[in-house]
Amino acid sequence: NNYFKIAVLPGDGIGPEIISESIKILDVIAEAFQYKFHFDYGLIGAEAIFKTGDPLPEETLKICKESDAVLFGAIGDPVFDNNPDSKIRPEQGLLRLRKELGLFANIRPLKTYASLIEKSPLKREIIEGADIQIFRELVSGIYFGEKFTDPEGAYAYDICRYSREDILPIAHMAFQEAQKRNKKLTLIDKANVLDTSRLWRKICQEIASEYPDVQLDYMFVDNAAMQLILNPKQFDVILTENMFGDIISDEASVIGGSIGLLPSASVGENNALFEPIHGSYPQAKGKGIANPIASILSVAMMLDHLGLQSAANKLRQSVEYAIENKYVTIDLNTKQYYSTSEVGSFIADHI
Amino acid sequence: NNYFKIAVLPGDGIGPEIISESIKILDVIAEAFQYKFHFDYGLIGAEAIFKTGDPLPEETLKICKESDAVLFGAIGDPVFDNNPDSKIRPEQGLLRLRKELGLFANIRPLKTYASLIEKSPLKREIIEGADIQIFRELVSGIYFGEKFTDPEGAYAYDICRYSREDILPIAHMAFQEAQKRNKKLTLIDKANVLDTSRLWRKICQEIASEYPDVQLDYMFVDNAAMQLILNPKQFDVILTENMFGDIISDEASVIGGSIGLLPSASVGENNALFEPIHGSYPQAKGKGIANPIASILSVAMMLDHLGLQSAANKLRQSVEYAIENKYVTIDLNTKQYYSTSEVGSFIADHI
Numbered sequence: 001n002n003y004f005k006i007a008v009l010p011g012d013g014i015g016p017e018i019i020s021e022s023i024k025i026l027d028v029i030a031e032a033f034q035y036k037f038h039f040d041y042g043l044i045g046a047e048a049i050f051k052t053g054d055p056l057p058e059e060t061l062k063i064c065k066e067s068d069a070v071l072f073g074a075i076g077d078p079v080f081d082n083n084p085d086s087k088i089r090p091e092q093g094l095l096r097l098r099k100e101l102g103l104f105a106n107i108r109p110l111k112t113y114a115s116l117i118e119k120s121p122l123k124r125e126i127i128e129g130a131d132i133q134i135f136r137e138l139v140s141g142i143y144f145g146e147k148f149t150d151p152e153g154a155y156a157y158d159i160c161r162y163s164r165e166d167i168l169p170i171a172h173m174a175f176q177e178a179q180k181r182n183k184k185l186t187l188i189d190k191a192n193v194l195d196t197s198r199l200w201r202k203i204c205q206e207i208a209s210e211y212p213d214v215q216l217d218y219m220f221v222d223n224a225a226m227q228l229i230l231n232p233k234q235f236d237v238i239l240t241e242n243m244f245g246d247i248i249s250d251e252a253s254v255i256g257g258s259i260g261l262l263p264s265a266s267v268g269e270n271n272a273l274f275e276p277i278h279g280s281y282p283q284a285k286g287k288g289i290a291n292p293i294a295s296i297l298s299v300a301m302m303l304d305h306l307g308l309q310s311a312a313n314k315l316r317q318s319v320e321y322a323i324e325n326k327y328v329t330i331d332l333n334t335k336q337y338y339s340t341s342e343v344g345s346f347i348a349d350h351i
Numbered sequence: 352n353n354y355f356k357i358a359v360l361p362g363d364g365i366g367p368e369i370i371s372e373s374i375k376i377l378d379v380i381a382e383a384f385q386y387k388f389h390f391d392y393g394l395i396g397a398e399a400i401f402k403t404g405d406p407l408p409e410e411t412l413k414i415c416k417e418s419d420a421v422l423f424g425a426i427g428d429p430v431f432d433n434n435p436d437s438k439i440r441p442e443q444g445l446l447r448l449r450k451e452l453g454l455f456a457n458i459r460p461l462k463t464y465a466s467l468i469e470k471s472p473l474k475r476e477i478i479e480g481a482d483i484q485i486f487r488e489l490v491s492g493i494y495f496g497e498k499f500t501d502p503e504g505a506y507a508y509d510i511c512r513y514s515r516e517d518i519l520p521i522a523h524m525a526f527q528e529a530q531k532r533n534k535k536l537t538l539i540d541k542a543n544v545l546d547t548s549r550l551w552r553k554i555c556q557e558i559a560s561e562y563p564d565v566q567l568d569y570m571f572v573d574n575a576a577m578q579l580i581l582n583p584k585q586f587d588v589i590l591t592e593n594m595f596g597d598i599i600s601d602e603a604s605v606i607g608g609s610i611g612l613l614p615s616a617s618v619g620e621n622n623a624l625f626e627p628i629h630g631s632y633p634q635a636k637g638k639g640i641a642n643p644i645a646s647i648l649s650v651a652m653m654l655d656h657l658g659l660q661s662a663a664n665k666l667r668q669s670v671e672y673a674i675e676n677k678y679v680t681i682d683l684n685t686k687q688y689y690s691t692s693e694v695g696s697f698i699a700d701h702i
């Protein structure tokens with residue numbers, strides 16, 4: 001099979017700019033490797049609210065469900081953030097999409113690039129050689145539990161709920177990944193306080209015997225937030241619930257030197273979505289300064305997922321070539337830098 | 352008034368060792384400044400479970416309620432952590448104590464010591480001059496909301512609930528502190544997902560007009576976890592809910608170079624408790640290697656609270672003198688180091 005249907009959701013802020021570069025890359029790859037990518041564009045987020053009133057229009061959902069993979073840009077607009085009363089928000093589009101597509105595992109690989117080590121706020125000896133894979137549960141927990149705000153504004157609540165079925169698939173996935181890597185899995189939780197965390201611990205303990213070669217550790221989330229900075233090299237594969245994963249994985253992005261480099265894959269039984277971990281970065285919108293690499297590396301994860309490993313590897317090599325040759329955006333080099341589209345073209349040309 | 356009743360709860364792990372040093376300090380201060388401290392010792396945590404079956408015996412609670420201040424060591428024991436089924440846990444003692452005493456605000460000051468800057472995993476230019484005060488809500492949220500685990504282990508939930516009354520007092524406190532400092536307050540939340548976060552934002556927006564000289568900012572917790580490492584100097588006063596505060600404040604401890612230096616105060620209407628932010632560090636128990644400074648600086652916060660500012664200042668100077676002269680424990684200097692009690696005595700002698 002060399003024909004693939006890709007749903008493309010540029011979204012808000014810098015989303016459209018970085019997605020253009022990813023499409024540029026895919027066009028080159030299609031030609032070089034004789035694949036055919038069919039792109040279906042869909043609206044999502046603030047963009048979709050402004051045009052249709054709905055952060056996830058039915059048409060967009062349909063395109064995604066019928067796709068082999070979803071390429072996602074970014075979501076979010078400050079107009080909504082500062083209004084606690086607004087009932088419709090861009091993020092609902094992404095959250096509903098994750099839920100509808102059953103994308104239960106968000107996978108974020110983290111590593112350092114030799115030529116960018118100096119960019120990190122952390123010292124070289126702390127981060128050099130760090131290589132972590134984070135598995136964040138993505139369709140349950142406090143994100144999707146019942147929510148309520150008293151109409152008078154006297155109180156509000158959010159329920160964090162996990163069932164055995166929510167936890168098992170991603171736990172198995174993380175154990176399996178640990179088997180392929182350094183055989184160390186760390187479950188990050190708050191089992192000294194939360195019932196849901198204790199359920200996570202129990203289930204991981206139960207299935208650990210199926211993976212006798214994997215060493216399973218537990219770490220409280222407060223300690224983990226500290227250990228990730230003090231000694232990131234102690235981690236191999238990290239498994240955690242939705243909210244903790246959101247915090248921990250953004251925090252861990254500092255290890256690599258720039259959040260503008262970090263891709264992620266969100267996978268489920270039948271669908272998969274690929275997006276940079278950075279947000280919509282509204283201040284940079286339209287300025288041509290956004291770093292397209294996180295999105296381009298998300299394309300590499302997508303190619304892996306579609307079984308196109310050699311294209312994925314070639315793409316990763318091209319990205320590394322651009323980074324090593326300092327052909328990068330301003331976030332990575334304030335002295336000599338290139339625009340979003342120049343960096344995209346440089347990488348495309350190198351494929 | 353120069354007579355004070357101090358409830359002393361050494362707790363678990365290294366708790367008793369560091370608390371001994373704090374008592375040593377208080378004895379010296381009593382003599383130097385002509386105060387009288389009456390110490391009432393109480394059991395709490397794993398220690399209390401082993402001896403009485405209850406992580407917070409009634410006797411301990413009584414001592415604390417009748418005290419002018421509570422001096423707390425540490426809590427937690429790995430025996431309980433790895434057993435998701437155990438119904439009684441050391442942490443319940445501390446959590447119940449916070450609730451019973453109404454200690455709604457946990458205050459954690461963070462700053463860097465010139466002579467310790469090199470100890471931080473972060474680069475000098477990132478942290479030099481950072482000075483942050485964190486206000487973490489301590490008696491509500493997901494810590495204290497209803498919890499449930501299905502007897503069959505099929506699912507579990509934890510409810511995060513906040514009312515207007517839970518948020519108002521600590522929000523005012525944080526605004527007032529910002530007025531005394533650099534007039535910048537950052538509310539850390541996840542208002543793009545959680546109803547409770549939107550309530551926090553709404554209430555802070557409402558009362559902001561009473562503090563026109565304070566600049567109120569909002570930051571999503573995932574971004575904040577990143578920004579704290581990328582650029583800690585952007586923060587002045589941070590306000591956040593219980594769970595996010597737990598994570599963020601432990602993470603922020605890396606700025607100062609060692610978690611062994613960081614004190615905290617937990618205050619309510621009628622009571623106050625002072626504890627290091629580090630935990631019970633069971634691996635170090637009884638070895639005489641624990642850093643007593645976080646507990647000693649908690650004593651300084653306690654003295655402030657009791658209105659004994661000159662003693663507090665003198666104590667802080669003595670601590671700084673010890674640090675500048677490298678009279679420290681192994682966590683701060685692996686080449687030349689002193690024991691827990693040597694460091695305590697050095698500081699006491701200098702008062």
Ligand SMILES: CC(C)[C@H](C(=O)O)[C@@H](O)C(=O)O
Nearest residue numbers: 075076091094246543544573
């Ligand atoms: C935009 C937001 C709802 C989202 C999340 O919290 O999951 C984002 O931070 C992420 O991590 O993908």
Ligand SMILES: CC(C)[C@H](C(=O)O)[C@@H](O)C(=O)O
Nearest residue numbers: 192193222426427442445597
């Ligand atoms: C021991 C634990 C329950 C506690 C908490 O999570 O509040 C600790 O981590 C703290 O921050 O004081």
